[in-house]
Amino acid sequence: MARARPITDEDKRRVRDLHAAGESRNAIAKAIGRSGATVSKIADELELSFDREAVRAATEAKVADARARRAALMLDLLDDAARLRAQLWTPHTYVDHGGKDFVREVWTQPEPTAQDKLKLMQATATAANTSMKLEEHDTGAGGVDGAKSMLGALAAGLQAAYDQLPPDGDAGD
Structure with missing residues (x-):
């Protein structure tokens, strides 16, 4: 060594x-x-x-840039979800290259098939859920901290309601 x-x-x-x-x-x-x-x-x-101030400032700038990129992606994913969902109710063109002679056949239906609607709904849900996860990441909503916050607010509300109850002897006997 x-x-x-x-x-x-x-x-x-x-x-x-x-x-x-x-x-x-x-x-x-x-x-x-x-x-x-x-x-x-x-x-x-x-x-x-x-001096770590320059490194700290550069790190903060990178974090802010990443947050801005996630916000833009979040909005794009919401747009994607809306566009995918809209396809559920619009005419859909199908193309088939089947048969032994590979004859191309094209037709349009008033709406996609049930199987295609399922796939569109799955893609819509994926885009929407991913958008929400990006928002939760940047806002801190959800997770353990979100649950603690919600439970704290619930406890405060219950305490306020309890404080407004009349004393035991004043229930209008």
């Missing part, structure tokens, strides 16, 4: 200089040929810190 290379005064000097130049921990590690953990160890020893 290889032993770790000792930290030298040159390593410390370079970390201090690169840190002062505003380089990130990983950029310093790459520049001096050491691991990020070693650079962190040197920085701690030199009482240097790496």
Whole structure:
């Protein structure tokens, strides 16, 4: 097993200089040929810190971008669900390439067959459910927290109703 290379005064000097130049921990590690953990160890020893505000801001921007993309997808899925459902009640054209001579036959029915309606309903439900799950993800609705919130509101409502009851002796005897 290889032993770790000792930290030298040159390593410390370079970390201090690169840190002062505003380089990130990983950029310093790459520049001096050491691991990020070693650079962190040197920085701690030199009482240097790496500003995480830029990373935090970039992460928040990525999260906001992902939320916006999910919101757009959620709306697209709702549109898809509506378009799929509308197909249940519109004329549907069928094409058959059957027979031994592969004769193409085309016909239109006033509505899709029951089997095709089932498939359309399944696709509609999938699009609608996926849209709702995206909304729940971003709003925090549903799940354990949603259930706790609902139960808390129910308990508060029951307590308020109980508080309005007349005392035992005043029931209009």
